[in-house]
Amino acid sequence: MIEVVSGGTWTTIQDRGRPGWERYGVSPGGPADWFSAAAANALVGNDPDAAVVECTLIGPTLRFRREATVALMGGETLAIENGIAFPLAAGAELKIGRVRRGLRTYVAVRGGIAVPRVMGSRALCQLGRFGGGFGRPLEVGDQLPVGKATAQPPPPLPLPKGRGLRSGGGRFLKRLPLVGPWEVRVMAGPHTSAFGADDFARFLNTAFPVTPRANRMGMRLRAPGFRVQATEILTTPVTQGAVQVTPSGEAIVLLAEHQTTGGYPVIATVISADWPLLGQARPGDTIHFREVSLAEAQRARSRLDGWFGQ
């Protein structure tokens, strides 16, 4: 068991989520930065989809009743170094604290967080208030069961800070920018043709600041002067990575916990290989979009999947 000593800003349990249930209005969910979650799992010998703790901005403090092996990936904290499988003694407290670079940090525990599955997943469904153990973000006093380890992790190394890359985490760390300005790759569509002739080109030429209105559902971007001429569309199913543009010119990028349908036209869609960047972008960072083809997008994704032998 792991006891939550303090909950942090917005701390949730995430696994691969619930893809396939969108037709009932259920968001796929899953980590906002799937690459970091999978990398943290790999470091402790878990399946890449095992349930982890997603920390946002200020992480929780966790007390481990039994000895455990943990790894952190994603945003950097002062708790333990990212990229190391770190052994904790029974009774140890892991204080994640503030995420200093990036926005979200993933805590993987060897064996995975074993809260019950609901609709096939342990992840929190925020709007449905189910999953994630408690149907809400973690709070003081919550008890998190830990599952049985299925594979041997790379040998854990009791390392002093600053020397920690021998366990193999370094290869993941090299994959991960944590600060903006961000270049994020998109594919055109599905509603690019609902916009004015120059709108897409101007979209690609605009640096968009991230506003404070950003959460796991989506992030709002607003660039002064960016306006579009779009025709209205009928409510349509939407995907993670979709960039909706409102009549006022605000761009809303949909993240993991996105609503399943939307009424704003989608000018472009962020490729899944770059969803992790969106999960780490902070309010105030700027995002610049670059167009790629479907083939490039799928090559980029399979290169990332290759890190986990998939």
Place this chain on the structure above:
Amino acid sequence: MRRIVAAGDRALLIVFGDTMSPETLADVLTFEATLRRVKPRGLIGTVPAYASLLCTYDPGITEGASFQRQLQTLPVPPRRRLRRAVHEVPVRYDGPDLERVAQHARLSVADAVSLHAGTEYLVYAIGFAPGFSYCGVLPEILATPRLPSPRTRVEPGSVGIAERQTGIYAVASPGGWNIIGRTDTVLFDPRRRPPARFQPGDRLRFVPA
């Protein structure tokens, strides 16, 4: 005539038209039923809404281009009839926006209620949030714009109006629709299969309770 466009590297969107009509919805649902029967390799899920169908796929199993070819060449039977059965949804017409909707329509509250309850609706989509049921078409006279700024919390079972649509909130969520009443019918339960009470293509009638 349907159009298939990429929605990123893990989904295709099939667009069947640009209007809210029972015929277009029937096209969407006929295609979806065929797809779910044929189960092309790599298909993860389908999401119908109004005039379009999203098909998510796993590019680790099927390449986008070949998945798109499979959808293009899918042998689709003639348009299927929508279901005939009508679900009755008991509603207490006491919502915070009912009076404003009636004023907007220049009707008495009683007339607005009987017009809303006197119409049979089609479920065009389950979306936005778990179980939220988008229904149409609302009689034109009742059409009311969304609230200028959405409420931070709308209770489960709330029945709302937005433009020519009426809908039911299944779970508590933020929302900008005009709330005219509330039902006790449970519209979403993650333990039930299917988890949502209604499906696109279902017919609904609201009954004043």
